[in-house]
Amino acid sequence: MKNFSMNELYQLAWSKPSLAQVELTHNCNQRCIFCYNGHFENQNFKNLAETEWLVIFQKLFQLGIRDLNLTGSETFLYPNLIFLLKKAKEIGFRIRIDTNGMLDISEAIPYVEEFAFSVHGIGKTHEEITQTPGSFANLEENLLKALSNNVKILINMTLTKINYHQIKTVYEHFSNYSQNFKFSPFLAIPSNEGRNFDQHLLTINREFLKNYIGQLRTIPAERLVLKHGFHSIFINNPGHYDCSQILLPNCAGGKNKIVVDYDGAVYPCNFFKGKEHYCGNILTDDATKIWRSGKGFLPFRSLITEEKIPSTCKKCAKKPRCFSGCRAWTKLYRKGEFDYEKDIRCGLGAAYLRSRDNE
Amino acid sequence: MEKKIKLNPVASFLKKNNSFAFYVNFNFYFFYGSAALLMEKVLNAIDKKNNPLDVPISFIEYLKNKNIIEEVANEKF
Numbered sequence: 001m002k003n004f005s006m007n008e009l010y011q012l013a014w015s016k017p018s019l020a021q022v023e024l025t026h027n028c029n030q031r032c033i034f035c036y037n038g039h040f041e042n043q044n045f046k047n048l049a050e051t052e053w054l055v056i057f058q059k060l061f062q063l064g065i066r067d068l069n070l071t072g073s074e075t076f077l078y079p080n081l082i083f084l085l086k087k088a089k090e091i092g093f094r095i096r097i098d099t100n101g102m103l104d105i106s107e108a109i110p111y112v113e114e115f116a117f118s119v120h121g122i123g124k125t126h127e128e129i130t131q132t133p134g135s136f137a138n139l140e141e142n143l144l145k146a147l148s149n150n151v152k153i154l155i156n157m158t159l160t161k162i163n164y165h166q167i168k169t170v171y172e173h174f175s176n177y178s179q180n181f182k183f184s185p186f187l188a189i190p191s192n193e194g195r196n197f198d199q200h201l202l203t204i205n206r207e208f209l210k211n212y213i214g215q216l217r218t219i220p221a222e223r224l225v226l227k228h229g230f231h232s233i234f235i236n237n238p239g240h241y242d243c244s245q246i247l248l249p250n251c252a253g254g255k256n257k258i259v260v261d262y263d264g265a266v267y268p269c270n271f272f273k274g275k276e277h278y279c280g281n282i283l284t285d286d287a288t289k290i291w292r293s294g295k296g297f298l299p300f301r302s303l304i305t306e307e308k309i310p311s312t313c314k315k316c317a318k319k320p321r322c323f324s325g326c327r328a329w330t331k332l333y334r335k336g337e338f339d340y341e342k343d344i345r346c347g348l349g350a351a352y353l354r355s356r357d358n359e
Numbered sequence: 360m361e362k363k364i365k366l367n368p369v370a371s372f373l374k375k376n377n378s379f380a381f382y383v384n385f386n387f388y389f390f391y392g393s394a395a396l397l398m399e400k401v402l403n404a405i406d407k408k409n410n411p412l413d414v415p416i417s418f419i420e421y422l423k424n425k426n427i428i429e430e431v432a433n434e435k436f
Binding site (some may be wrong): 003 | 373375376380382419
């Protein structure tokens with residue numbers, strides 16, 4: 001890498017995004033207690049037309065994106081979803097759908113590389129969280145349908161006080177059917193735009209993180225998917241952070257990921273959808289301009305290129321991949337600020353490497 | 360059918376001091392010295408009608424394997 005500075009290589013890597021997380025519809029048929037989108041009763045949002053989504057898909061492809069992740073709300077509520085999937089596949093995308101499994105997925109299977117199912121527990125525990133009676137039976141039926149079709153599957157489990165005790169139960173329940181899925185039990189984050197669920201929020205302290213990490217270690221490493229920067233807390237092997245390689249930060253926000261809302265609005269991350277992080281509307285604005293100078297992307301980039309991270313993190317051997325962790329896990333997240341803020345889990349989880357700042 | 364080469368649309372590159380850095384599919388590739396001169400020739404040929412290439416076939420194969428360039432059918436112009 002002689003002749004090139006690390007900042008030049010970052011800029012090169014971020015010159016084109018590779019992943020779009022797209023919310024086709026803002027409607028949902030569940031009312032999960034932790035919903036980061038803030039769904040409440042009796043809401044009905046207007047969808048963009050299919051022709052408008054096709055324009056957006058073309059723009060995303062031209063931008064360099066090849067991985068299209070259709071996220072929640074509930075993708076299967078979009079009226080002519082199969083038509084859009086077919087077109088997206090023709091354009092050249094690899095498609096992943098995040099779903100709560102309430103509606104039949106059969107017709108979508110031929111177009112989809114991976115399904116990510118939201119499983120928040122077994123039976124009544126799942127339904128206590130989704131606040132939707134009967135939702136577990138539908139979910140299980142659709143998940144088994146995907147398993148029998150050999151589609152890649154990720155099981156997402158959002159952890160709160162209600163379901164934390166069921167991490168192993170969920171993993172074993174579906175392992176009885178097949179070993180052909182990956183599992184991601186991650187901590188619920190109270191989003192600024194989402195529901196308030198403080199009474200169900202897990203208390204993050206040293207003892208809890210020790211227990212959580214212990215539970216994650218019981219899942220085979222090849223089947224465990226870590227999210228929201230937990231890699232840097234979970235992985236302590238110094239070789240993973242070897243500076244002789246060119247390492248890129250874990251967080252994709254503003255670097256290789258673009259989030260597109262149901263109305264075409266673009267944001268850097270699903271947890272940063274306030275007006276201060278609005279990057280433009282991809283339906284009406286120039287996509288390249290949005291990616292290069294969208295105001296919501298810039299702080300995610302300058303955090304790294306200008307090292308706007310705490311001194312504790314600058315000393316930590318995990319910095320090349322971590323860069324102070326997930327921005328939604330900082331003390332000031334709810335105020336929309338994150339420069340020079342540390343991920344609150346790091347010290348508590350004794351995650352700092354070659355640094356004395358573990359608490 | 361004749362083939363012509365083009366840059367992989369998901370690849371991006373930076374040229375500095377007669378060296379090249381490429382980024383594609385989460386990987387970096389660097390070209391210095393004589394390799395950079397060959398890369399210069401490849402880039403000059405891209406998007407030309409018949410892009411004739413005065414570079415070793417092994418170099419082209421390497422670039423194809425790393426998804427830096429693609430070979431596409433040379434349609435009639």
